[in-house]
Amino acid sequence: MSIFNVNPVTVDDYRRRALCRLPRFLFDYLDGGANAEATLAANVNDFDRFRLKQRVMRNVDQVDTATTLAGFDAAMPVALAPVGMAGMYARRGETQGARAADSQGIPFTCSTLGICSVEEITAATGKPIWFQLYMLRDREVIKSLLKRAEAAGVTTLVFTVDLPLPGMRLRDYRNGMIGTNLRSKLSKAAQLTTSPGWIFDVGIKGKPHTIGNLSDVVPDPDDLNEYKAFIDSQFDSSVTWDDIAWLRSIWPGKLIIKGVMEVEDAQAAVNAGADGLVVSNHGGRQLDSVASGIVKLPAIAEAVGDQCEIYLDGGIRNGIDVIKAVALGANGVLIGRPWIYALAAAGEQGVKDLLGTFQSEIRTGMALMGVNNLSELTPELVERV
Numbered sequence: 001m002s003i004f005n006v007n008p009v010t011v012d013d014y015r016r017r018a019l020c021r022l023p024r025f026l027f028d029y030l031d032g033g034a035n036a037e038a039t040l041a042a043n044v045n046d047f048d049r050f051r052l053k054q055r056v057m058r059n060v061d062q063v064d065t066a067t068t069l070a071g072f073d074a075a076m077p078v079a080l081a082p083v084g085m086a087g088m089y090a091r092r093g094e095t096q097g098a099r100a101a102d103s104q105g106i107p108f109t110c111s112t113l114g115i116c117s118v119e120e121i122t123a124a125t126g127k128p129i130w131f132q133l134y135m136l137r138d139r140e141v142i143k144s145l146l147k148r149a150e151a152a153g154v155t156t157l158v159f160t161v162d163l164p165l166p167g168m169r170l171r172d173y174r175n176g177m178i179g180t181n182l183r184s185k186l187s188k189a190a191q192l193t194t195s196p197g198w199i200f201d202v203g204i205k206g207k208p209h210t211i212g213n214l215s216d217v218v219p220d221p222d223d224l225n226e227y228k229a230f231i232d233s234q235f236d237s238s239v240t241w242d243d244i245a246w247l248r249s250i251w252p253g254k255l256i257i258k259g260v261m262e263v264e265d266a267q268a269a270v271n272a273g274a275d276g277l278v279v280s281n282h283g284g285r286q287l288d289s290v291a292s293g294i295v296k297l298p299a300i301a302e303a304v305g306d307q308c309e310i311y312l313d314g315g316i317r318n319g320i321d322v323i324k325a326v327a328l329g330a331n332g333v334l335i336g337r338p339w340i341y342a343l344a345a346a347g348e349q350g351v352k353d354l355l356g357t358f359q360s361e362i363r364t365g366m367a368l369m370g371v372n373n374l375s376e377l378t379p380e381l382v383e384r385v
Contacts, residue, residue, distance in 0.1 A: 008345060009357060011317045012340040018089075023191040025175035030340055032171035033284035039292065040284030043315030048290040048375040050324050051383045055370035062372050065362050069332045070130070070156045070276055070309060071253045075105030076359045077332035077374060078322060080339050080351075082132035082158060087115025091206035095124035097343055099175055099305055099353035101118070102127050109158055110213075112145070113231070117212030122152045132158040132258070135243055136234040141217055148213070157277070159244070162259030164237035167286035180304025216308070222300050241268045243245040248273035251346060256311065261296050263303045276309035276331070283314050283336055284367035293323065298379065301329020323369070327377040 008014050008223030019027050065076040071081075080101045086093040094116035094173055101108035102125045109130040110118050117132055131149040149157070176187035192199060208222065215221040218230045248255055257269040258278035269277045279293045279300055293314040301310050312325045313334035325333050328378045336359075342350035366372070369381055 007352065008342075008353075010328050011354065014338070014345040014350060014354060015339040018341045018378075019245075020193065022089065022344055023188070023195045025172070025188050026198075027344075028086075028171040028175050029169075029177050030083075030089070030337060030344075031133060033288065034167035034169055034170055034286055035288035037284060039288050039290050041283055041296035042292040043281070043284050043294070044086045044317060046294050047315060047321050047324060050294070050328070051385055052320070052323065052327070052365070053368055054368055056380075058370035060370060063367050064373055065359055067332065067368070067374050069257060069311075070109055070375070071297065072104075072128075073158070074109045074332070076108060076322070076362055077105040077326055077330070078330060078355070078358060079130065079311075079334050080109055081334035081336035082109040082111035082114070082130075083159075083336050083340050084111045084338060085115055085211075087206065087264070088202060088342065089340050090203050090207065090347050092116055092120070093206075093340075094121050094341055095200075095349055095368065096348035097339060098122075098340075099131060100343075100355065103352055104355040106355065107156070110154075112213055113211055115206075115209060115212060117215070118149050118152045118154065120212060121156075121375050123152045128153045128155050130156040130158050130256075132160060132244045134160050134163055134234075135236050135239045135247075137236045138234060139216075140215075141234075142247075143250065145213060150253070156256060157251050157253055158258050159260045160233075160248060161239070162261075162280065162282050162286055163235070165235050165237065167288070167341065169285060191248050204210065211258060221333070226323055236269060241272045242283065244269070245271040251360075256309070257338045258311075258313075260300065261290060261293070264296075266300045266304045270307045271362040275307055277304070277310060278311040278313055278334060279330075280313045280334075294321075294328070297325065297330060297374075298328045302358050305329050319358045319363075320365050322362055323365045323377060324382060326374055327382045328379055367384055 013325050067077045094114045098108040098121045110121050111132050131154040176184035185192045210221045211227045218226040220226045254275045256276040259280050260277045261267050279297050281290050293312050301305045309331040316335050339351050342354040
């Protein structure tokens with residue numbers, strides 16, 4: 001039976017549809033990880049190392065999945081993570097994702113490297129969003145981006161710290177995603193011929209294909225290679241926690257540090273003034289063979305959970321995974337690949353439907369565990385196997 005003859009429900013359902021719709025180089029850019037992709041797999045598989053306790057004969061007539069994430073009143077402990085070039089996976093994809101998140105009552109995070117600018121995204125919903133940023137060598141560009149974000153109504157900055165240089169994402173080399181030589185161009189052109197629907201809907205009708213937040217700092221905003229050259233020149237491997245303290249001094253809103261995997265770094269983030277942190281290995285896209293986020297979460301939550309908000313990303317594929325993360329100390333989770341799979345497969349409605357499934361899974365799971373509120377999800381309700 002064709003995958004298009006059944007309704008997509010799970011993340012894997014949407015992933016299979018996205019694979020059929022997208023040019024291979026775009027699908028693998030989203031789907032792949034660093035090197036042998038051991039960490040990419042561990043992020044997902046390690047959730048199976050934790051089991052929930054089922055408890056019966058408790059009054060669960062008032063199950064409530066609502067919470068507050070960085071001051072945002074959220075319908076469930078989930079936010080859409082920043083994903084670079086999301087607008088290449090569906091027409092003006094960031095705006096579709098933001099509208100879907102708004103309809104489901106959860107935060108949306110705009111990537112520095114998104115196709116749509118922060119102004120375009122906030123105009124699409126009329127609501128505040130989160131904004132993700134990297135440390136760039138040109139600090140004036142950072143100041144400019146922060147001013148734009150603040151003017152657009154952003155109140156929460158998600159600052160990524162695990163990218164002093166990009167990881168070795170070998171699928172991108174294989175597919176010609178990285179490289180401007182003739183072989184790479186011919187490879188991408190051949191892959192495009194298999195996706196005529198994408199070419200029309202995104203390639204043609206989805207223009208302009210600029211990196212919206214950086215369009216005023218590159219010589220030719222219509223040339224993605226110009227953006228790549230600029231970004232490559234801006235990776236700053238000299239960054240330390242002193243730079244985060246500087247960032248804290250110029251950003252008036254909430255500050256969440258993304259990319260923390262060790263207790264000592266979590267403590268340093270708090271000391272630098274972070275309001276929250278994301279336990280994250282960049283979705284397995286940076287250093288391969290590091291531990292999964294879910295394994296690292298409990299120790300970090302125990303060390304600094306009373307000093308800042310704790311989030312987890314990487315490997316979350318359903319509402320049960322969300323319950324495990326919250327029970328192990330997270331205030332909430334960020335999902336990246338899942339919402340992009342849904343976006344590529346079924347647009348804004350696909351993201352809405354997937355988020356609806358997540359919320360139903362969270363609510364049902366909580367009821368079967370005998371709890372009514374997220375605050376009742378504690379480590380005692382999780383068994384490690």
